[in-house]
Amino acid sequence: MVRALDGVDLDVWSGEMVAIVGPSGSGKTTLINLLSCLDAPDAGTLTVAGRGVTDLGEEALTEVRRGRIGFVFQKFHLLPALTVAENVELPQLFLRQSIDRAHTLEVLRTVGLEQRAAHLPRELSGGQMQRVAVARALITRPAILIADEPTGNLDRANGEALFALFRRLIDRDGLAVVVTTHNFHLAEQADRIITLEDGRIIRQEQRRRIGTGNVTGD
Amino acid sequence: MGYVRLALRNLAHRPLRTALTVTAIGLAVAVAVSLIGFNLGYRQSIHTSIDKLGFQVMLMAKGCPYEAATMMLKGGTGLLYLPSSTYDEVKADPELAAITPIFIGLAQKEGSGIRDDEAGAFVILSGIDQASFVAMKPWLAFADGPGRQGGRWFAPDAAHEVVMGFEVAEYEQRKVGDTFYVTVIPHGQIEPQTHEMKVVGILERTGTQDDGTVFLPLSTARRLFNRPDELTIVGIKLKEFSGVRLREFEKRWARLPEVQVVSLQQVKTTLVSLVETAQTMIAAVAIVAIIVAVIGVVNTILMSVVERTGEIGIMKAIGATRSDIFQIIWLETLAICLGGGLLGCVGAVLGARGVEAALRLLIDVGVHGSIVVITPSILGGAMVGAAGLGVFAGVYPAWRAASLRPIEAIREGE
Incomplete structure (x- = not known):
C-alpha cells in the first residue's frame, strides 16, 4: 500500500x-x-x-x-455551454437555492467581471476564466x-x-x-x-x- | 436556470450531433406515424369504397371473388360474365330489398392503344339500369359549375348518351354536351369500333370508384360489347343483412351454375387482412428503424457523457448529487427524443400526401380516397412513444454519469 x-x-x-x-x-x-x-x-x-x-x-x-467549500481548479473547468453568470450560479442550482441575478452580478463585480456576465467562457482570457471560477466558488458564501x-x-x-x-x-x-x-x-x-x-x-x-x-x- | 434549461444548453452546445440524433429519431417516428396513418386510412378507404358500392351482396361469375371485388373498386381487365337470366331469376327472391344489374366493360382511353395491358389505358364503362342503380346510391348527384350545369341521367334506351364520373370527366376534359368517343372491341370480333356518345351529365365527386367510371344505359353497353344477354354483376341489398340471412341466400342461389354469391363484408375482411400482412412487414421495418434510432441516442448520450466526464466531475464537486447528474443527462435524452418525435410528427403530417402518392405509385392500392390519415390521436401517441423511448434510452447513460466519482472524473477530464 x-x-x-x-x-x-x-x-x-x-x-x-x-x-x-x-x-x-x-x-x-x-x-x-x-x-x-x-x-x-x-x-x-x-x-x-x-x-x-x-x-x-x-x-x-x-x-x-x-x-x-468552494473550489478553484488549475484548468478553470467552466461549463462551455453556459454563460459566465450561469456558470457562477451553478452551485446555487444544485443547492436548490433561489437564483438572484443581482447577487450573481455582485459576486462578479467582486472579481471584476460584471460586464462579462453574458459572455461564454470561450470569449474570455485565461485570467478572466479563473476569476469566473473564483466567483463560482464564492456564490454560496x-x-x-x-x-x-x-x-x-x-x-x-x-x-x-x-x-x-x-x-x-x-x-x-x-x-x-x-x-x-x-x-x-x-x-x-x-x-x-x-x-x-x-x-x-x-x-x-x-x-x-x-x-x-x-x-x-x- | 433549471435542469431542463441546462440540459437544453448542453445539447445546443453540440448542434450537429444533436441535430443528427434528433433527425434519426424523427425519421423513425415519421415512418411509424405514416405507417399507422396508412393502416387507418386504408381501412377507412376500403370501408368507404365498399360501402359506397351501394349493395351488400354481389352475384358474379365464378372465379376469384376478391379479384372481382377489386375490379369493382378500381377497374381492371379479365372480366367474367354471367347470363342475364340470373338477374331474372334472383329478382324474385322474397328476401331482396333492392337489386340492380350491372354490365362492366373497358373502353380505350383516347391516345392509348386498345391492346395495352396497362389498366391505365382503359376507361371503365358501366352499363346500368339507371332507376335501380340510383336507388342503391342515393348520394349520387350531378356536379355544378362551368361546363357542368344541366346534367341529367340518360333515357333507359338512349343509344348515344353517357354520364361521366367527376375524375374521368376532368381527365378527359369533357363538359356537359361534349362528344365522347368510346372505342371498344365487341365480343367475338377482332377490330375495335369507335362510337360517338354525348355527355349528358357529370356526377359530383364521391371519392369512390364511380368518379372514374363512364355510365351508360345497360342495353347500350351490352350492345356495344356484343353481349346482349350477359351481365358482369348483380348488386343486391337484402331486407335483413346478417350472417344467417346471407348464408340462407347463398344456399338458395348456389344451385345456379357459374354463379357465386359474394358478401362485401367478407371482401372487406379479406382485403383488410391482405393489407395487414403487408403492414406487418412494414411495421417490422419501422420497429427496426426505431431500435436503431434508440441505439443511436444511447450511443450519442454515452459519447457525450465520456466527453464531459470532467464537467460532470466539476458539477459533482460543486454540489451536484448523483440524482442531479442523473436528471440532467436523462433530461438531455428525453429532450432529444421529444425533439425527434415532434420533428417526425411534423414530417409525417407534411409528407402525408407525398407518402400517399408514393404508395399509389409503388403498389396497386385499389381504393379511392385518402389512404394515409394522420389523426391527432396518432400524433399524440407518437409523442408519448417518443417520450417513452427517451425515458428508456436515457437510463443507462444517466446512471453511468451519476456513478462517476468526482475526483476521478475531474482527473479523466483533464
Whole structure:
C-alpha cells in the first residue's frame, strides 16, 4: 500500500490563507482532495466546519461540500455551454437555492467581471476564466475556498491579481483559503506556508496573523 | 436556470450531433406515424369504397371473388360474365330489398392503344339500369359549375348518351354536351369500333370508384360489347343483412351454375387482412428503424457523457448529487427524443400526401380516397412513444454519469 499522506496534522483557520507547496508527487493534491471532501482518508480524522467526515460515503461527502467549500481548479473547468453568470450560479442550482441575478452580478463585480456576465467562457482570457471560477466558488458564501494550482495556467500578472483577490476575500469575509502552488513567490503572500515532501509535512512557516475559527483537522 | 434549461444548453452546445440524433429519431417516428396513418386510412378507404358500392351482396361469375371485388373498386381487365337470366331469376327472391344489374366493360382511353395491358389505358364503362342503380346510391348527384350545369341521367334506351364520373370527366376534359368517343372491341370480333356518345351529365365527386367510371344505359353497353344477354354483376341489398340471412341466400342461389354469391363484408375482411400482412412487414421495418434510432441516442448520450466526464466531475464537486447528474443527462435524452418525435410528427403530417402518392405509385392500392390519415390521436401517441423511448434510452447513460466519482472524473477530464 502506498501512503500518499503520512502523519499530516493540519488545522486551517477562518481568515487564513494557507499555501501548500512541495514537489510533484509530494501529496499536495491528495491533501487538498481530502480537505475539500472530494476524497476520504483511509485513516486519521478530518473535520470540516466542525463536522467529522472521515468515514463518510460519496453522497454524504457531497452534502458536506455543498455550500461549505468552494473550489478553484488549475484548468478553470467552466461549463462551455453556459454563460459566465450561469456558470457562477451553478452551485446555487444544485443547492436548490433561489437564483438572484443581482447577487450573481455582485459576486462578479467582486472579481471584476460584471460586464462579462453574458459572455461564454470561450470569449474570455485565461485570467478572466479563473476569476469566473473564483466567483463560482464564492456564490454560496462558503467557509473555505480551496484552490488547486489556481495560477498554473496564468501568467505572472494574472497570478498575482488572483492572490490579491484571495487576500481581499479573506479580509472582507473571513474566508479560509487553502491553495497549492509551485510558485514560491506567490506562496509568500499566504499567512502560512506548509511544505510537503513524500506525503509528510516537513516545514510549516507562519508568515502572518492567524484567523480565529478552526475549519479543518488532521 | 433549471435542469431542463441546462440540459437544453448542453445539447445546443453540440448542434450537429444533436441535430443528427434528433433527425434519426424523427425519421423513425415519421415512418411509424405514416405507417399507422396508412393502416387507418386504408381501412377507412376500403370501408368507404365498399360501402359506397351501394349493395351488400354481389352475384358474379365464378372465379376469384376478391379479384372481382377489386375490379369493382378500381377497374381492371379479365372480366367474367354471367347470363342475364340470373338477374331474372334472383329478382324474385322474397328476401331482396333492392337489386340492380350491372354490365362492366373497358373502353380505350383516347391516345392509348386498345391492346395495352396497362389498366391505365382503359376507361371503365358501366352499363346500368339507371332507376335501380340510383336507388342503391342515393348520394349520387350531378356536379355544378362551368361546363357542368344541366346534367341529367340518360333515357333507359338512349343509344348515344353517357354520364361521366367527376375524375374521368376532368381527365378527359369533357363538359356537359361534349362528344365522347368510346372505342371498344365487341365480343367475338377482332377490330375495335369507335362510337360517338354525348355527355349528358357529370356526377359530383364521391371519392369512390364511380368518379372514374363512364355510365351508360345497360342495353347500350351490352350492345356495344356484343353481349346482349350477359351481365358482369348483380348488386343486391337484402331486407335483413346478417350472417344467417346471407348464408340462407347463398344456399338458395348456389344451385345456379357459374354463379357465386359474394358478401362485401367478407371482401372487406379479406382485403383488410391482405393489407395487414403487408403492414406487418412494414411495421417490422419501422420497429427496426426505431431500435436503431434508440441505439443511436444511447450511443450519442454515452459519447457525450465520456466527453464531459470532467464537467460532470466539476458539477459533482460543486454540489451536484448523483440524482442531479442523473436528471440532467436523462433530461438531455428525453429532450432529444421529444425533439425527434415532434420533428417526425411534423414530417409525417407534411409528407402525408407525398407518402400517399408514393404508395399509389409503388403498389396497386385499389381504393379511392385518402389512404394515409394522420389523426391527432396518432400524433399524440407518437409523442408519448417518443417520450417513452427517451425515458428508456436515457437510463443507462444517466446512471453511468451519476456513478462517476468526482475526483476521478475531474482527473479523466483533464
